[in-house]
Amino acid sequence: MTVSPTTQPQTNHSLPPADAKQRVSQFMQTLQDEICQGLEALDGKGKFQEDSWQREEGGGGRSRVLADGDFLEQGGVNFSEVWGKSLPPSILKQRPEAEGHEFYATGTSMVLHPKNPYIPTVHLNYRYFEAGPVWWFGGGADLTPYYPFAEDAAHFHHTLKNACDQTHGEFYPVFKRWCDEYFYLKHRQEMRGIGGIFFDYQDGNAPLYRGPDPNGPAAQYSNQLAPIEPLGWEDLFSFAQRCGRAFLPAYSPIVEKRRNTEYGDRQRQFQLYRRGRYVEFNLVYDRGTIFGLQTNGRTESILMSLPPLVRWQYCYSPEAGSPEAELTEKFLVPQDWVNS
């Protein structure tokens, strides 16, 4: 394997401002507020219920759940802010410079499970870490449709791409590929949905891709890039804010377009079946879920991502040529949604 010059992390010369934690924490709470307000307005019926919680080792959060709304069967939006003596080994492996330093982490995450099978399930998570000399932003948003509408996938991707492009034109191409790589169910040989963007360990330096597969499309694309002018903390914070605020414009029009489409038992049963894949991904592969469960996170907040009702069926296979078959064959494999 040839390692291009950009695969070695550059030294990060941009330190966070003194009030970095406070500013990001404030933004993450504002993002939670804006998303909850936007979703309540969009739903028109359901209201979020809030639980505040404290973490024994330091920090806490506020979990908000909307159940049995008009379009939302269940939606959860979490804010959390935690600190402690040291980051877990899995993260230190990626960021050895953080070893021996206290850490701070804050973020907002969300999963929405709509009633109507023509409206996709959607997930969002943006987070910020500091530990001694190192800091980084991570996160993303991805869409999981039950029925195949290319225009919905294109709209979602276009909106996120526009948010990315304002910071750097290579963010979307790398983070879109990283998203395809991350939300993948190996045992099903399927993507969880039609993707979106996913990034982690972003501190303004190359390489953009910092994931586990050095030979995948995301790494290959990232490695062939010309050297990128390092970005500063403010650039990355702006980027995270733009991405977070791109969520409602990315998702709301899809809800409006599909919420009145009539559906029957066939569509509902397929939705419940496909929700099983969401459970499988979150419990078998999702780093945040597994890490949270193994480290005494607040279980109810972590598992808020699981659907309210789910079905498994042995050896189910959709009828050839059906919309259900089209979903698996054409939508749950990587696609260039912004240029198709």
Add this chain to the structure above:
Amino acid sequence: MTVSPTTQPQTNHSLPPADAKQRVSQFMQTLQDEICQGLEALDGKGKFQEDSWQREEGGGGRSRVLADGDFLEQGGVNFSEVWGKSLPPSILKQRPEAEGHEFYATGTSMVLHPKNPYIPTVHLNYRYFEAGPVWWFGGGADLTPYYPFAEDAAHFHHTLKNACDQTHGEFYPVFKRWCDEYFYLKHRQEMRGIGGIFFDYQDGNAPLYRGPDPNGPAAQYSNQLAPIEPLGWEDLFSFAQRCGRAFLPAYSPIVEKRRNTEYGDRQRQFQLYRRGRYVEFNLVYDRGTIFGLQTNGRTESILMSLPPLVRWQYCYSPEAGSPEAELTEKFLVPQDWVNS
């Protein structure tokens, strides 16, 4: 920590007979047949459908599923027999003598999800491994009730204890504690059900407990035992057969007793909710499931254990003093069911 003399595995002087694999494989298939026949007779309506499959790297199996029966909402009984170049690292860690040797493994596993919430879900798995100079039996059976009936738990445990006692009087006390330890959801601080027996790496030598927690009740009980006369391969094979054949007598009377109990939406909803814990255990903790999914096992056979319909509900808590609360408080913690 003081390590008692029996915690060091003794040398195994009993080699398997030349036709060991064939005999165990034959038994595992017979066990699958007997259980399927017994369950069809008990159900009275549903019939098992069989899929045979081959494993590319060597071996294969036959999966049998009964869906929409009279008492069974879904039941799966798998037989498999596989071989290959080397055991996975997770097993080699426990059995380093198997390193560098080809392996053979055969087993039968089963999960039943009844319709009536008063009938417990039940799981069984018996398996046999050979790799060069080493061989061992593993397995067990455990019960997951939705409603608290002490007499059902006692009957299930008594039946398994009787099967164990015919081989050795200390098997049940150790394997019962090991079962309580294994089927535990750390993130819920709950047992999956009321347990049963669980054992692994049994080759007739001390110590009986070979699990991961050197300080748990199973290890403590196992370590304080007086030295046990080593058992031979035939003894262990007889033990596995007795355990396997104890399943129908352990479970059928519970089905007969509860199948006509009327239930309403409250009981059904609680059953669907508790089934979520089954999914959480199987996907987050169960070694067989995770290992199977990560090593290209047959996904549909592995995930046959998941319930046909499942519900999650944020921050659900049963009413104080209700049967639902009694289940969690008194049944999902270790209990001495045979002496209570």
